[in-house]
Amino acid sequence: MEFNKHINGGHRGARKFWREMLPRIKYRNPAVSITINRHSDPAGPANLYIYTSSPKSKSTTTASSTSTSTSTSASSSPSVPDTAEPTHTVDIRMVHESEILAQLVSRTNAEELQPTEEEVRELAEMAEFKARSEADRVIVRERFLKERKEQELLRLARGEVGGTQ
Known part of the structure; x- marks a missing residue:
């Protein structure tokens, strides 16, 4: 996940999703690798990158975003787990945090506990x-x-x- 450090430029939903929803997701899914890249450019990207395991594997793990690694450069790319390209990329600029969660759930076929x-x-x-x-x-x-x-x-x-x- 990458977004601006501040809410300027449509990054409010991403920031609230990171602060309020990701900890709950991580609590229930401790094996999921989550990486956060925060930049200081309000016009910079706000994206959620979802990586899933290869189709050969039986379980699908999503490495969307959560670790607390921060980056100040606008050109830094998210940490890449197993594949070079994310399975899904979601533009989360100007999107409410509940809609970000809905998109994450729909794209990963997650089950609500x-x-x-x-x-x-x-x-x-x-x-x-x-x-x-x-x-x-x-x-x-x-x-x-x-x-x-x-x-x-x-x-x-x-x-x-x-x-x-």
Whole structure:
């Protein structure tokens, strides 16, 4: 994968894909080799190169992009795994990160993994925790506002004028 270091010139989707989606892909596919080439030219290319293993091999591995190697030259080419030419080249300039993921999935015939029972349980616990924390946040805020109002009333009852000293 190659793109600009900054989001200028239509590289926002590529950058967000690199930061948010590639770590998850790499976590679930540790054997996939991923290389990132970042350049500093906003007019430079934003491409996703997908390399697949030879048809003789039974498993198809995609070496799209993830390692943290960075390059500052605009003319550098991505690291080449087994073949000289990528199996697929996707232009990702001005493309949203979810569309980049969709193109990667469609071109590699990837399968979406369903969460395990443990992961479903953890997600439910996290959702429950978030709901409880939001309710607690509201209660604490109301208590804080009530205390602040009581302090203001006491200050007025004592005859203090104005704000804080």
